[in-house]
Amino acid sequence: MEQEKLAALRAREREGRDPTCADETLAYMLQTAAQIGAERILEIGAGKGLTSLAFALAFPQAHITAVERDALRAQTARENIAAFGAEERITLLEGEAAEILPCLEGEYDLIFLDAAKVQYRRFFPDCKRLLRRGGVLFSDDVLLFADGVPPKRRMLARHIEEYLQMLSEDGEFSTEVLPLGAGLAVSRRIR
Numbered sequence: 001m002e003q004e005k006l007a008a009l010r011a012r013e014r015e016g017r018d019p020t021c022a023d024e025t026l027a028y029m030l031q032t033a034a035q036i037g038a039e040r041i042l043e044i045g046a047g048k049g050l051t052s053l054a055f056a057l058a059f060p061q062a063h064i065t066a067v068e069r070d071a072l073r074a075q076t077a078r079e080n081i082a083a084f085g086a087e088e089r090i091t092l093l094e095g096e097a098a099e100i101l102p103c104l105e106g107e108y109d110l111i112f113l114d115a116a117k118v119q120y121r122r123f124f125p126d127c128k129r130l131l132r133r134g135g136v137l138f139s140d141d142v143l144l145f146a147d148g149v150p151p152k153r154r155m156l157a158r159h160i161e162e163y164l165q166m167l168s169e170d171g172e173f174s175t176e177v178l179p180l181g182a183g184l185a186v187s188r189r190i191r
């Protein structure tokens with residue numbers, strides 16, 4: 001019942017701007033979360049809270065911290081979270097991730113990075129600091145320009161390219177990029 005309610009919200013959200021992650025991306029993340037026994041989850045760029053809710057519904061023991069800077073989306077996320085009675089399970093932090101992430105403490109099992117792509121590199125040191133060994137960092141939309149880069153998006157494409165380079169060169173992570181949604185980088189913290 002709750003899953004159906006969430007699926008309907010996800011379908012509606014898919015039509016808007018900055019939509020929720022692809023079904024296949026979500027399915028893969030949920031599967032990985034189950035494999036690693038994720039109980040502390042961080043979503044950066046939470047939109048209307050639908051992916052955080054999916055984690056909360058799938059993993060009753062888990063706690064999710066969700067960061068969203070857009071006031072309207074954060075408000076909708078709060079309403080969605082309340083509609084599922086998940087206020088105790090999801091902590092929504094409204095504000096700019098660049099300011100919020102340095103204030104977070106403790107270890108997370110899983111981090112879903114789905115904010116402005118130009119900021120991925122900037123967020124990576126905090127993601128690394130916050131992710132436990134054996135944990136997984138998911139970075140969404142990294143193959144956004146796999147079929148070619150429109151002239152106006154060259155800078156963004158370069159940011160993504162440099163971010164992927166940074167991930168692949170980091171010896172503490174093992175990264176693969178999967179063709180799920182607009183591309184999902186899966187970075188396992190190996191040391």
Ligand SMILES: C[S@@+](CC[C@H](N)C(=O)[O-])C[C@H]1O[C@@H](n2cnc3c(N)ncnc32)[C@H](O)[C@@H]1O
Pocket residue numbers: 018019020021043044045046047048049050051052067068069070073095096097098114115116119
């Ligand atoms: C693609 S949407 C997120 C969708 C969401 N992860 C989901 O799967 O349902 C991207 C969101 O990231 C937020 N965002 C972008 N940059 C951010 C930043 N620097 N700090 C916080 N939120 C940010 C945007 O406001 C937007 O709501």
